Amino acid sequence: MSQAQATAFIRALAAANPSPRTELEYRDPFTLLVAVVLSAQTTDAAVNRATPALFAAAPTPAAMAALGEDGIAPYIRSIGLWQAKARNVAALSRLLVERHGGEVPRDREALEALPGVGRKTANVVLNVAFGESTMAVDTHIFRLGNRTGLAPGRTPREVEDMLVRRCPPELLRDAHHWLILHGRHVCKARMPECWRCVARAHCNHPDKAPLPPGR
Template sequence: MNAEKRRAMFERLRAANPHPATELEYTTPFELLIAVLLSAQATDVSVNKATRKLYAVANTPAAIYALGVEGLTPFIQTIGLFRNKAKNAIETCRLILTEHAGQVPRTREGLEALPGVGRKTANVVLNTAFGEPTIAVDTHIFRVANRTGLAPGKDVDQVEHKLMKVLPAEFRQDAHHWLILHGRYTCTARSPQCWNCMLVDLCDYRTKTPLPGKAV
């Protein structure tokens, strides 16, 4: 995909959704961090259901740490991998309290040193909580970037590197939100809605999906 097509793609995404946002519910950087930590291999809907109840009881590092693993588990047991996530969340709270004065680290190094926080989670927090122009490549973005030809790569790191290299600076802050939403609701994994896609004429995907019920 050439630069002209890339710009046109993001101009359309921006026009359709000028102020994209994560679908995870949060009010503070810490709430966002915990929500993203819980969201690995889980849906935002399931995480939001859990955190609504959790944050009504405990929504600070000290309060969640005070719950301990046993106290936190009942709030998040409907989420996949909840046992490991509970352990990581409690240890993350401990480190935030003991090493960061109760504040979420604002650097990649500080974030990635927390249990359960990898590059993607760090990118989400840096971007959404602190306004850094990072791109968190999840399965949706990986699929969209490869399928459309926007930024093909063999793994998420390659896709992230390429996106950061080829995207005009004006789009980087919101790019991962646009791409996640596009992958979640339009460019879906099993049956992309090419017939309902605002980017269909810019996309390099050859096997366009026709309108359901319409002969190819």
């Protein structure tokens, strides 16, 4: 995909959804951080069903640390990998209290030093909680970048770096929302709904799905 195509692709998504937002439900940077950690390899909808009761019981890092791994676990058993996630949420909450005064740091290195927090999670928190122009590459964006030709890469970091280079700077802050939502709801893994794609004219995917019979 050429730079002109890439710009047109992203602008088409922007025009269709001028005010995108994460589908995770949260109250503040801490609850956002926990929700993103819990969302690894599971759906935002599943996380949103579990977190209201968890956040009511432990709305702050201190309260979550006091709840501990065993106290967190019953709230998130419906989520994949819940044992490891309970352990990570308890540990990162303790570190937020011990190292950061109970606040979520606005610093990539400090965020990535927390248990269960990798580059993608740090990018989401920096973007959504603190308004920074980061690109969080999840499985949806990785697939979309390679499928469409928008940002082909062998690793999430390669896709991220190319998207950052190709995205118009004024759109970068919201671009990961547009791309995640597009990958989740339109450019799906098994059957992309190309007939619904507002950026279809700019996409280089060679096997665009036709309109299903009866539609």
